[in-house]
Amino acid sequence: MSSELIDLFVSSFGETLMMVVISGVVGSLLGIPLGIALHITEAKGVLPNVAFNRIAGLLVNAVRSTPFIILLVAVIPMTRFFVGTSIGTAAxxxxxxxxxxxxxxxxxxxxxxxxxxxxxxxxxxxxxxTWQIIYKVLVPEAFAGIVAGLTITFVSLVGYSAMAGAIGGGGLGDLGIRYGYQRFLPEVMLAVVLILIVFVQLVQSLGDLLVRKLSHR
Structure with a gap:
């Protein structure tokens, strides 16, 4: 493998890492409070609000049921609004x-x-x-489960980030498509797959380790 390809692999992995970390952190900052809100506003929750719970639940289900490749295209106007472009890692x-x-x-x-x-x-x-129940009872008791959920999310984002390469999102997925598929270099595609497998294993192992430590407290 040439030094040019090695440099491409390094930069592409950096782009993938940036996509996964930033989207995972921002998604957590949005998703964790939303998940808490969904729980406490249930009919038997500590702050029941059936109307809010149903509307928020419908929105959550609508986004979750949309295939990611379709979501990529559907939110292009929003992407352009936030980052000024619809292609690249930031997009x-x-x-x-x-x-x-x-x-x-x-x-x-x-x-x-x-x-x-x-x-x-x-x-x-x-x-x-209500706030004391959330931060002193619910969240501490469920913390190990929340970390396990975040681990699953970060693993899923690795796959999603590779899929984003299909529309010029950068990262390892883009590298695999441009070089492995379009230029008929199967060794590049294989290397991309192996790197993604190792990356996912590392993320999963780290998450499992944190969950075990939290569960033993």
């Missing part, structure tokens, strides 16, 4: 974030449902406010 971060946020929200909601309702009732009996 790919916008649909990746939009895809990540509702995914995280549902995983957070699921993790919160696993918290023993007796703990919530005990906190309410002691006069805890």
């Amino acid at each position: 790919a971060i916008v649909p990746l974030t939009i895809a990540a946020a509702p995914f995280i929200a549902r995983l957070v909601e699921t993790a919160l449902r696993e918290v023993d309702h007796g703990l919530v009732e005990a906190a309410q009996a002691m006069g805890a406010t």
